[in-house]
Amino acid sequence: MAQSAHIRSYYAASINLPLAFSSLQTDVDCDVCIIGGGITGCSAALELAERGYRVVLLEGQQIGWGASGRSGGQILQGFACGQTKLQRLVGKETAFQLWQFSLDAINLLKQRITQHQIQCDFQQGIAEVAVKPRQYHDLKVVAQEMQTDYQYSSVHFMEREELCSVLATSRYLGGIYDANGGHIHPLNYTLGLAKAAQLAGAHLFEQSLVTGITQGNQPIVHTAQGQVRCQHLILSGNAYLRHVMPSIEAMVMPVGTYILATEPFAEASQLIRNNMAVADVNFVLDYFRLSADNRLLFGGQVSYSTIDPFNLEGIMRRHMLRVFPQLHAVKTEFVWGGHVAITINRAPHFGRIGKNIYFAHGYSGHGLAVAGLAGQLMAEAVAGTAEKFDVFGKIPHYPFMGGRWLRTPLLVLGTTYYKIKDYLA
Numbered sequence: 001m002a003q004s005a006h007i008r009s010y011y012a013a014s015i016n017l018p019l020a021f022s023s024l025q026t027d028v029d030c031d032v033c034i035i036g037g038g039i040t041g042c043s044a045a046l047e048l049a050e051r052g053y054r055v056v057l058l059e060g061q062q063i064g065w066g067a068s069g070r071s072g073g074q075i076l077q078g079f080a081c082g083q084t085k086l087q088r089l090v091g092k093e094t095a096f097q098l099w100q101f102s103l104d105a106i107n108l109l110k111q112r113i114t115q116h117q118i119q120c121d122f123q124q125g126i127a128e129v130a131v132k133p134r135q136y137h138d139l140k141v142v143a144q145e146m147q148t149d150y151q152y153s154s155v156h157f158m159e160r161e162e163l164c165s166v167l168a169t170s171r172y173l174g175g176i177y178d179a180n181g182g183h184i185h186p187l188n189y190t191l192g193l194a195k196a197a198q199l200a201g202a203h204l205f206e207q208s209l210v211t212g213i214t215q216g217n218q219p220i221v222h223t224a225q226g227q228v229r230c231q232h233l234i235l236s237g238n239a240y241l242r243h244v245m246p247s248i249e250a251m252v253m254p255v256g257t258y259i260l261a262t263e264p265f266a267e268a269s270q271l272i273r274n275n276m277a278v279a280d281v282n283f284v285l286d287y288f289r290l291s292a293d294n295r296l297l298f299g300g301q302v303s304y305s306t307i308d309p310f311n312l313e314g315i316m317r318r319h320m321l322r323v324f325p326q327l328h329a330v331k332t333e334f335v336w337g338g339h340v341a342i343t344i345n346r347a348p349h350f351g352r353i354g355k356n357i358y359f360a361h362g363y364s365g366h367g368l369a370v371a372g373l374a375g376q377l378m379a380e381a382v383a384g385t386a387e388k389f390d391v392f393g394k395i396p397h398y399p400f401m402g403g404r405w406l407r408t409p410l411l412v413l414g415t416t417y418y419k420i421k422d423y424l425a
Contacts, residue, residue, distance in 0.1 A: 006062055009336035010261035010291065011069055011187035016119050019063060019191055023207040024226040030054040030203070032382055033221050033228045035210050035244070036236035037061075038068030039186075039368070040360055042193035043375025044234050046112075049200035051383055056228050057202060058221065060209035063194045066240045069187035070338035071368060072259060072287050072299045074126060074277045075109060076181055077152070078102050080364035081346040083145070089345060090394050097391050099150055105373035106180060112372070113184075118192030120184040121292040125276035129163065129175030135281050136173040143176045154180035166273045169323050172280070183277035183289045186368060193372075210244055215354060232382045235359035236375065238367075239341035245359070250399035251349050252362040256303035258337040260316035261295050262330050268294040271324060286319055296320070296327065308337055340365045343397055350374065350392035358382065358389075362397075 006012035032048050034041045037059030045057045059065070079086060079102060087095040113122055130136040139157070146152040155178045163175055198204055213233070214220040221228040235241055239254040262268075268290055272278065279287035286300040298320040301309060309315055313335045321328060343349050343362035348370060350360045358381055360374035377389040 006065060006069065006187070007336055007338070008334065009070060009259070010295065010297065010334045011185060013334070014185065014188075014291075014293070015191065016188055017191045017195060019194060021059075021063070021204045021206040024058060024205040024223050024228070026226045027229070028056060028203075028226070029229045030056040031230065032056075032232045032234060033058065033219070033230035034234040034236060035221065036066075036238065036241060037063040037194065037204065037206065038066050038236065038238065039190050039193065039371040040068075040236035040238065040375045041234070042190060042197055043372040044236060044379045045197035045202040045204070045375075046193055046200055047376045047379035048382065049197055049202040051379065053382070055197070055202040056230070057197070057204045058208045058210055058223065058228065059204070059206045060240070062206050063204065064187045064190035067238060067338050067340050067367070068190045068371065070259070070336060071186045071340075072277070072279075072297070073183045073186045073289065073368065074181070074279065074287060075106055075183060075369050076126065076366055077106060077178060078366070079347055079370065080342075080366035083142075083150075085345065086347060086395075089347065089396060094391060094394050096150070101373060101388060101391070102370060103152075103180070105369035108376060109189075109369050109372050112193065112196070113189070116192055116196040118189055118196075120186075120189035120192060122182060122184050123275050123277075123289075124182045125177065125179055125274055126181030126183065127158065127163070127167075127175045127177045127276050127278050129172040129278060129280050131172060131280050131282060133173065139174065139176050139281065146176075154178055166276070167278065168271045168273075168326070171323050177276065181277070184368070185292070213244060215357065217356070219357060231356065233357045234378050234382070235357065236361070236378075238361045238363070239339035241361065245353065247353060248349070248351070248359055248361070251397050252341040252343055253304075253400050254306050254339040255342050255365075256306050256308060256337050256339055257299065257365065258301045258308075258312060258316060258335065259297055259299040260313065260320060260332055261291065261297050261334040262327065263333045264294045265330050266294070268296060271296060286323060288320075288323070295333070296324070296330075298323075303337075306339060312337070340367070344400060345395070345397065347395045347397075348374070348392060349395070349397045350377070350389060352393075360392075
């Protein structure tokens with residue numbers, strides 16, 4: 001079967017570990033079957049194979065084809081919903097546990113980069129920045145809470161003067177700098193995890209789209225050319241796991257998000273002098289960083305209908321020039337997008353279906369580090385140690401209203417209010 005290419009993106013054009021796996025062409029038995037070849041699935045495959053399990057991973061396209069290979073590459077602590085909201089959802093004690101798990105996720109990512117010698121352009125440092133006075137005040141409060149309530153010493157608040165000393169724009173009023181966060185080339189990282197999983201003994205298959213699942217004591221996963229019978233099943237398709245497990249599909253919504261990559265230019269290092277990643281805190285946010293070959297990667301602009309915006313390059317350039325007007329003569333070389341899965345409360349959704357099916361999804365754009373932890377925790381749950389995995393199960397989740405046909409229009413309608421609010425402010 002011919003391989004389908006990754007979408008055209010800077011990441012696909014700069015792959016440093018070309019991998020190709022055959023498609024599933026027969027029936028196989030294994031201990032654990034994993035659906036989805038992104039960071040979550042490859043992390044679970046690596047962890048389980050290292051524990052001696054017979055592992056089969058099925059990817060419908062190519063390893064890293066979805067959000068794992070297209071994202072902004074930003075390594076963030078916490079979760080998309082924020083700690084204040086998380087405390088309201090689960091209480092202070094459980095929220096603190098989950099916070100610690102998010103730091104474990106960052107440590108796991110760094111450990112795997114080192115242990116498996118994954119060449120993914122890792123850089124330390126990330127900042128969340130304020131566009132409006134209210135955001136400036138809120139971020140100062142958050143920074144103080146991180147330092148006092150969570151004993152998180154790697155953050156400090158950057159006033160405007162300090163921020164402008166490292167960031168060549170006057171758009172932002174201040175922000176939180178986190179030395180523990182950072183950024184990577186996400187596709188090369190995902191491919192590195194896949195290679196490590198393969199070397200540990202996992203069997204990976206590409207171009208093996210799952211067409212159905214027969215649940216039971218030994219779940220059977222069906223593809224066009226073969227099937228996998230397993231003792232345990234892990235679902236890690238996130239926004240791309242559609243029509244396979246309807247009982248959890250309604251809990252997440254796919255949302256389009258987009259990134260522009262400029263051509264390389266000599267002055268790139270002067271834009272972000274400390275090479276940190278940056279994101280504002282608008283509802284529809286801008287985020288950006290430098291690549292290893294002196295490009296600006298600038299992300300933002302969402303589509304809640306999953307339909308790509310008209311004149312996407314023009315829209316992305318307009319957002320970029322609002323932050324860095326000095327780049328008006330720098331050309332665009334790549335523009336691409338992909339889908340992330342969001343939940344109603346923007347907290348990740350982990351859980352079980354029956355006694356032997358595990359899932360993790362709904363990272364809501366905050367999944368680069370957490371996805372790796374999710375794979376590890378599902379592997380631990382398969383092995384009989386589910387204490388950490390079950391803490392995530394305490395987060396309440398609800399389906400999006402409207403069913404399959406109306407939930408997208410209702411979400412578009414609801415989020416339009418916040419877009420207008422950002423615009424008017």
